[in-house]
Amino acid sequence: MRDLIVFGVLTDMMRGRPAVYATFSSYDEVAHHSGLERADTMEALRKLDQHFARINRARRYAPRPYKLVVLSDHGQTQGATFKQRNGYDLGELVERSIERGTMAHIAQGDENDAAVGHAVNEATGTNAAHEEASDTLSDRHVVALASGNLGLIYLMEEKRRLTLEEIEERHPRLIPALRDHPHIGFLLVRSAEHGPVVLGPRGAHYLEDGRVEGEDPLAPFPPNAAGHLRRTDSFDHVADIMVNSFYDHELEQGCAFEELISFHGGMGGPQTRPFLLYPVELPLPSDPIIGAAHVHAVLSGWRRLLQGQTRQGDAPLTAPVPE
DSSP states (O other): OHHHHHHHHHHHHHTTOSOOOOOOOHHHHHHHHHOSSSHHHHHHHHHHHHHHHHHHHHGGGSSSOOOOOEEOSOOOEEOOOHHHHHSSOHHHHHHTTSSSOOEEEEEOOOHHHHHHHHHHHHHHTOOHHHHHHHHHHTTOSEEEEEETTEEEEEETTSSSOOOHHHHHHHOTTHHHHHHTOTTEEEEEEEETTTEEEEEETTEEEETTTTEEEESOTTTTSOTTHHHHHHHHHTSTTOOSEEEEEOOBTTTTBOOOSSSOSEEOSSSSGGGGOOOEEOOTTSOOOSSOOOSHHHHHHHHHHHHHHHHHHHHTTOSOSOOOOOO
16 A cells, blocks of 8 residues: 555656645554554655655656655554443443443444545445445444544434433443543533533533533643634534543553554644644644644645745755655
């Protein structure tokens, strides 16, 4: 996959395409199973470095100037998984806490698996994965999805998001079982009376007005956590209950709801601290870059700037890079 991606980038550069974007998944893939700084993980990173150098050297042969930007879309956080700590997974916890119905628990797995699956489906004109998932979920009353230390619980009895009050009435044991679990940090639900609310073991954070009752469940998480959760709550298909694992600052650990010892998807730890490596002559906004939409705006702005300079016949935008 990595060699194929490098070949595609080099081919696009030699054709003079105005912008080339590629995803290199090898470090992420290995780190999920080995950890952030194990020998095989660092070897994957060294190989990525070599491929970046290869792409960088190819710029001098391209018919137009190129800038090289390396973007990490996220970091990773480590820790024993939820199942390793408890002997059961999130789906099993939900299943024994609901009053009635059947359960489907689907772990998302590695992004590289999904990328390969999408490529095969596109090449063959099939959508087998989607059809299989549809068959799995069609007769289920509750669905639990896992993405790193983020869990999504869908109560399928209505074709809409249930309110906190409705969940408490229909499944009175579910919210307490999740809220009081030692390896769950907080829940995001929507109250009919108070709007989006974050529930922790000893307190609640009301997102509409910022009011906190008891201990703030967002205290162990980044200062912009509330803003991200307000955005998540606004999505059309947000889960009835969003679950985030605990995070221990001293050990720098959380726990994934799928079987990955190094993970991303929720909040807590270095998973929420990506990086942007860029040429120093490109301008940055004065305010912090927070969230995918802001990153997109920065990259789009750079592209417009560089295309404008090229059309105006300015000096070459690519300076020689020392070997």
